[in-house]
Amino acid sequence: MSDEINEITEGHSDYRPADTHDQSIKHQLSGMYQNWFLDYASYVILERAVPHINDGLKPVQRRILHSMKRMDDGRYNKVANIVGHTMQFHPHGDASIGDALVQLGQKDLLVDCQGNWGNILTGDGAAAPRYIEARLSKFGLEVVFNPKTTEWKLSYDGRNKEPVTLPVKFPLLLAQGVEGIAVGLSSKILPHNFNELCDAAVEYLHQREFRLYPDFQTGGSIDVSRYNDGERGGVVKVRAKINKIDNKTLAITEIPYGKTTTSVIESILKAVDKGKIKVRKVDDNTSAQVEILIHLAPGVSSDKTIDALYAFTDCEVSISPNCCVIDESKPHFLTVSDVLKKSVDNTLALLRLELEIHKNELQESLHFASLEKIFIEERIYKDKEFEQAKDMDAACAHIDDRLTPFYPTFIREVTKEDILKLMEIKMGRILKFNSDKAEDFIARTKEEIETINNHLANIVEYTTNWFKMLKEKYGKGFPRRTELRNFDTIEAAKVVEANEKLYINRDEGFIGTALKKDEFIANCSDLDDVIIFYRDGRYLITPVAEKKFIGKNILYINIFKKNDKRTIYNAVYRDGKDGIHYMKRFAVTSVTRDREYDLTQGTPGSRVVYFTANPNGEAEVIKVTLKPNPRIRKIIFEKDFSEIAIKGRQAMGVILSKYDVHKIALKQKGGSTLGGRKVWFDRDVLRLNYDGRGEYLGEFQSEDSILVILNNGEFYTTNFDLSNHYEDNVQIVEKYDPNKVWSAALYDADQQNYPYLKRFCFEAGSRKQNYLGDNKESKLILLTDEYYPRLEVIFGGHDSFREKLIIDADEFIAVKGFKAKGKRISTFNIEAINELEPVRFPEEKQEANEGDDETEEIENLDPDNGKSEDDIIDEITGQMKLF
DSSP states (O other): OHHHHHHHTTTOTTOOOOOTTOGGGTHHHHHHIIIIIHHHHHHHIIIIISOBTTTOOOHHHHHHHHHHHHHOSSSOEEHHHHHHHHTTTSOOOHHHHHHHHHHHHHTTSSEEEESOOOOTTTOOOOOOTTTOEEEEOHHHHHHTOOGGGOEEEEOTTSSSEEEEEOOOOSOHHHHHOEEEEOSSOEEEEOOBOHHHHHHHHHHHHTTOOOOOOBOOTTOOEEEOTTOGGGOTTOOEEEEOEEEEEETTEEEEEEOOTTOOHHHHHHHHHHHHHTTSSOEEEEEEOOSSSOOEEEEEOTTOOHHHHHHHHHHHSTTEEEEOOBOEEEETTEEEEOOHHHHHHHHHHHHHHHHHHHHHHHHHHHHHHHHHHHHHHHHHHTTGGGOHHHHTOSSHHHHHHHHHHHHGGGGGGSSSOOOHHHHHHHHTOOHHHHHTOOHHHHHHHHHHHHHHHHHHHHHHHTHHHHHHHHHHHHHHHHGGGOOOOSEEOOOOOOOHHHHSOOOEEEEEETTTTEEESSOTTSEEEEEEOTTOEEEEEETTSEEEEEEOOSSEEOOSOEEEEEEEOTTOOSOEEEEEEESSSSOOEEEEEEOOOOOOTTOOEESSOOOTTOEEEEEEEETTOBOOEEEEEEOOOTTOSOOEEEEEGGGSOEEOTTOOOEEEESSOEEEEEEEEOOOBSSOSEEEEEETTTTEEESSSOSEEEEEEOTTOOEEEEETTSEEEEEOOOTTOOOOTTEEEEEEOOTTOOEEEEEEEGGGTTEEEEEEEOOOOOSSOEETTOSOTTOEEEEEEOOSSOEEEEEEOGGGTTSOOEEEEHHHHSOEEOTTSOOEEOOSSOEEEEEEEOOSOOOOOOOOTTTTOOOOOOOOBOOTTTTOOHHHHHHHHHHHHHHO
């Protein structure tokens, strides 16, 4: 930094350190900030950190490429030589030049590398510059350089010329990406896919809409919903690719952009140390491809661990792009689309300039060829006046007079320089002159000029063909590596490992994870919240802590689940000291932490006399016993909570009784009043949800499961938990029906790839099985769940003369196990098998035992079961006399 400041402050010899005792010269400090700091900031922005819009390069990158072009002879050069050669254009440090060259080489676009250039996956550095070699790639030579269209300037010492910007005919800035930190601003442009840039350029040239999204060498997946076209303020989320090898092993095969396997592993181990996830061991098997194996601890959910890796480690990162570039000697904040448009416009201008330069060269060649032809055929050099000319001027004047009759055939005026050039023709050329060849050359040159004129007249189409050529020539080496997906939001509190235990000391009114000798409540994490209900009706939600005072008279305490609409609280409370008893059902979905709420009406002396927490909205039956009163004919009655509507937590509830209540007891446990859980499958994120996004799978009870069928023939069943992960190659996801009959037409690799038809039912099980068989070469033709499917078989090849075969699958083959081979369809050559509309349908099945009560028998838990009402009254009266 001191060297840079000294460099910038050269020439400011009038500066003297301020004398702190002299009040009159303290202004020098503000002057230094106003002038020198701005000079330094401008220097760093314009000459170091921020790329130029024209070629997408920082100055050091531009000088490196210029040096490599000057050194280029087709062979590799030592990087140390390239570094030294670059230093003649600007005194960058050799280390900084070497690092910049390595970064260019690792992008695998402009530089052809040889040797150990490091590994962007592991973060390993390159070998020393004297050991590694480089040369310009074919793409770089074709796209980046053209001295005829390059604008030049003198180097820092005036001894050499260097380009102001290189004439790059491609959106190089978007292809490579860039990151730079200047003074007061920064630039971060993400890399994009080569082929997509070519396609977008063509779309823009034809004035059509286009979209560009990042693509990274490290792969992974990216959520671009907030990319905002790469403009400042946008953000993208990038995730590693995590696969389940089995229920105990996860494999990370692609990592986020900007991360290495080392940094990812360190973040995982840090999360393990903090107790966020439970991992037994992490192995790094990365070589040419990423492979990080994560071995899970016993009893740990692999699906939950995947979410936890995204939530607590570098397996998911957020990147904020900032498209800042230098344009017209000033920094500008643009969008990715703006950069592409400017780059394409620049490419069009460069291609037009190249065509015009080439056209001028051809016209000059044509002009001189015409002069030469006339000069030789007319034997002007044999004229007596020419041979006896007293000086060069006289000779030139004679030639000019002889050429005058032919002036209308020339494309421009004949100058003295043209005549002098004619006089330089050697005699050997005159002797070997061939008029036919000269005419042929002139004709071909005119055709070339006409072709160029056509290109100039259709410059947009010419530029379009340029980008199409680049894509066809180089695009195969740049497939999209990063998958575009929408990510679901992972709540850290839901996926963090419950590695703590929560305890309560009711006598002293404390809860915490450090009270290990007291009453155990539940397993928890340090991100969890606790919900606490008190006997007077108050309740609050507070974070888990090592030790926290919450007070006494606790009625209920448990871990709180935010936005949980399935947990329903059933309560009976007395309004005031001698008031009416109310009953209510409510859910607590979200509240402010450490703020007290009240499930009663807030009347002093109120008290909760009955309370249950029901995780699936269960509604029990309670038995209410009133205090004996001559005006009451019946002091014992039952009340079913299922008759009470679930309302908000602030609802008053309904009246249970206006009389004094002696006691309330549980009569019978009840079932859920919320019905089954409606589940949807969102293919964008390959996850289940309860929010209505994606394909509706149905209403699920606790015993129901989901059938998953993959494109490769594998299938398995899962529960309907939201934490489940599903593969990218999923074909069908639906509610599992063990009696549903499926029909599959397939080519069986074990049977010479003949087509077979089989009918079967899928079996439940979390282990993957394959209905196509064990041979991985077997291929599916079609799979249908139609009850009576009809298939159309079309013959091909030398059997194409045969008529189409119509197969009724139900009559063709019986339903067997999914492992059965099935029945061969035909031995002839088959071109296609199509499914036809069915002609018959299954009859509607009548419900068995229609009208019967299907409600399961509910357990009777009445503590007074068998006692008469008189016995209960005598018991209550006796208890009252004791008080």
